[in-house]
Amino acid sequence: MTVVGGHKLSSIKSMKLFVCLIGVSSFLLLIFCLYTTISTPEKEVAPLSLPNDGYQNVVSYELWRSQTIVPEKYNEHQVKARIIRDKIKRLVANNQHQATAPAAEHRNRTIPLNRNVQIFYHGTVAWYKPQPTRPTGDRLVARIYENNSVSFKPNDEPVINTAFYPKRRLYNTTEAIVREHFNEIQNCGIGTVILGWQPSFSDYLLRVIFKVAQQYDLQIAIEILEYPDRTIESIRSNIKYFTDGFGKGPAGIESTLSYYNVLSKKRELPLFYIRKAYSIGDTEWKRLLSRNGILTVRGTSYDAILLAHITSKDHKSIVRRSGFDGFYTYLPSNGANYAATWKNWNQLKKFADSYRLLFVPTIGPGYYDRRKYERKANQNHGITNIKRYRSNGQYFDVGWRTSLKNNLQIITINSYNNWVDGTQIEAAIPVFGFRDYLPGPPEKYLDLTQSWVEEYVKYKLNNIKLNKKTDLTLNCYDFINNTIC
Numbered sequence: 001m002t003v004v005g006g007h008k009l010s011s012i013k014s015m016k017l018f019v020c021l022i023g024v025s026s027f028l029l030l031i032f033c034l035y036t037t038i039s040t041p042e043k044e045v046a047p048l049s050l051p052n053d054g055y056q057n058v059v060s061y062e063l064w065r066s067q068t069i070v071p072e073k074y075n076e077h078q079v080k081a082r083i084i085r086d087k088i089k090r091l092v093a094n095n096q097h098q099a100t101a102p103a104a105e106h107r108n109r110t111i112p113l114n115r116n117v118q119i120f121y122h123g124t125v126a127w128y129k130p131q132p133t134r135p136t137g138d139r140l141v142a143r144i145y146e147n148n149s150v151s152f153k154p155n156d157e158p159v160i161n162t163a164f165y166p167k168r169r170l171y172n173t174t175e176a177i178v179r180e181h182f183n184e185i186q187n188c189g190i191g192t193v194i195l196g197w198q199p200s201f202s203d204y205l206l207r208v209i210f211k212v213a214q215q216y217d218l219q220i221a222i223e224i225l226e227y228p229d230r231t232i233e234s235i236r237s238n239i240k241y242f243t244d245g246f247g248k249g250p251a252g253i254e255s256t257l258s259y260y261n262v263l264s265k266k267r268e269l270p271l272f273y274i275r276k277a278y279s280i281g282d283t284e285w286k287r288l289l290s291r292n293g294i295l296t297v298r299g300t301s302y303d304a305i306l307l308a309h310i311t312s313k314d315h316k317s318i319v320r321r322s323g324f325d326g327f328y329t330y331l332p333s334n335g336a337n338y339a340a341t342w343k344n345w346n347q348l349k350k351f352a353d354s355y356r357l358l359f360v361p362t363i364g365p366g367y368y369d370r371r372k373y374e375r376k377a378n379q380n381h382g383i384t385n386i387k388r389y390r391s392n393g394q395y396f397d398v399g400w401r402t403s404l405k406n407n408l409q410i411i412t413i414n415s416y417n418n419w420v421d422g423t424q425i426e427a428a429i430p431v432f433g434f435r436d437y438l439p440g441p442p443e444k445y446l447d448l449t450q451s452w453v454e455e456y457v458k459y460k461l462n463n464i465k466l467n468k469k470t471d472l473t474l475n476c477y478d479f480i481n482n483t484i485c
Contacts, residue, residue: 110454113191113217115258115482117453119425120223120330120362120415121181121193123205127170127419129161129370162419163368165434167427167442175208181426182216184446185416189453191481192219192258194273194412198227199238210246214256220246221258223273232280232288236295236302243270243302260305261483264356270304273328277308278315282322289323298323305484307360311337316351326357332364332399332414332423333386342402349406358484361406363399364414365445366390368422368435387422392440393448400452404459409484411456413449425449 160170171177185193195209213220224230224238247270248255259268277285287293289306297303308324310316311331319327327348331340338344345361352359367388388395403411415423422435425445430436437444 109187109189109450111189111457113186114189114453114457115191115219115260116410117190117413117456118192118194118221118410119185119190119413119449120418121185121195122415122417123195123197123201123209124173125171125417125419126161129159161370163370163422163435164419164424164428165431165436166419166424167429173205175212178209178212179215181416182212182218184426186216186218188446188450189457190413190449191217192221192271193416194221194223196223196225196275197238198225199234200227210256218256219258220256221271221273223275225275226279230280232284232295235274236288236297239272239297239304240302242272243304259482262305263483265303267303271307272304273307273309274324275309275330277322277324278310278312278318282318285322285324293323305358307358310339313338315339316348319357320355324357326352326360328360328412329362330412330414331367331386332362333367333388334395334399336386342399345402345406345408349408358410359408360410360412361403361408362412362414363396363403364423365393365396365425365448366422369420390437393444396445396448396452400455404456407463 168177168180182193193209193213195206197206210220222238222242224235242257246255246257248257248259248268258271260271261267262269287295288297290296291298305325307326307328308315308319308322309330310319310327311329316327327339329339331337333340334342339348340362345359348361349359351357367386368390369387390396400411413425415421415425417424417426419426425448427442427446428434428436429442430438436442441447
């Protein structure tokens with residue numbers, strides 16, 4: 001019995017020793033792995049060099065973005081903390097140096113200008129509220145306004161009306177500023193600028209814009225805004241003014257006014273956008289747009305491609321009955337109304353195709369203005385706040401992907417410099433009390449726009465290549481420059 005007990009005791013000791021050895025070896029292996037991971041330097045990824053030989057070698061946006069833009073994390077707390085840390089670092093650094101820093105090299109355009117990607121442009125920016133008011137003496141009210149980054153000045157001084165602060169400061173639009181703007185727009189690959197216009201627009205500034213656009217090989221499409229006493233007669237007069245003053249004329253000379261080759265009419269026609277066209281009845285529009293209308297432009301020297309701004313589902317029928325050539329959405333806030341809702345774009349495109357109309361969607365990097373909104377359940381499914389956060393560029397990305405998915409012919413961007421609505425892609429810098437593009441650089445949305453224009457061209461060309469289409473088998477949505485059906 002003693003011998004058997006001794007054997008059992010020795011076997012237990014041997015097993016304990018074996019277990020201890022396994023534990024120690026595992027611990028040493030873990031330490032070795034951690035040391036190797038920490039001490040091994042990360043491999044540097046060489047920057048992607050974009051080719052510069054035309055459409056054929058357009059680089060995929062996803063590949064470009066994976067090497068240039070840090071993917072956004074979805075842990076909200078960590079993202080906010082990181083953004084705050086980055087903002088503090090940038091503000092501690094010299095803001096003046098950032099404001100004068102040269103543009104990054106990778107923003108050089110790699111493809112020809114594309115006329116089918118168009119951007120809304122404001123000749124002048126209303127930097128200040130038209131009738132500034134001073135808050136009450138209530139400290140609580142003053143604190144609320146202060147937390148909303150609204151600076152109150154003496155009654156005789158205006159209040160800044162923008163949520164972002166531009167890299168160029170609060171500029172007045174001069175010829176030099178227009179040159180800088182149009183240089184950035186053409187550098188993005190955008191070929192057409194949509195200029196918001198009304199009769200009170202400065203004639204001098206208008207001619208400066210057309211002059212500079214010609215120098216940068218850009219074309220100008222006119223968006224006729226709402227103005228007092230706007231009628232069918234005045235709109236016809238507006239079209240006549242631009243066709244006579246800036247158009248090609250009977251001789252067919254080169255023009256900076258945006259013209260498209262319309263296959264169904266076998267002629268080139270200028271392009272006009274009509275803001276809030278639904279404010280005028282369809283019977284009135286027929287006088288201008290039907291062939292038998294008393295003021296018709298159809299078949300005359302003032303014939304044009306006229307696109308109507310729509311917001312609701314009913315506006316589609318108004319466009320069709322009125323005789324418009326198509327419609328556009330303008331508002332870049334997804335879900336704010338029927339036309340601006342991305343999931344409805346497929347329906348809108350099918351409607352346009354069935355009646356041979358042109359559907360032109362509008363996308364944007366976001367929407368953030370100074371106005372306050374109240375949510376009302378009986379309006380627009382409870383959606384009255386049209387603000388949309390940029391989410392470090394992700395909102396812009398989804399808008400572009402939705403447009404490409406629907407294979408749309410013309411895409412409009414709202415906007416280059418609508419600072420009042422906060423839809424601009426123009427460079428913005430971090431300033432206390434204002435929003436910014438951090439953690440990205442001031443030119444972040446110029447970079448994104450350029451990348452997506454390249455992706456748009458690549459998508460169209462790949463679609464033609466995959467379907468083995470020739471010049472004789474191309475359809476309306478295959479054209480990528482200056483041609484519509």
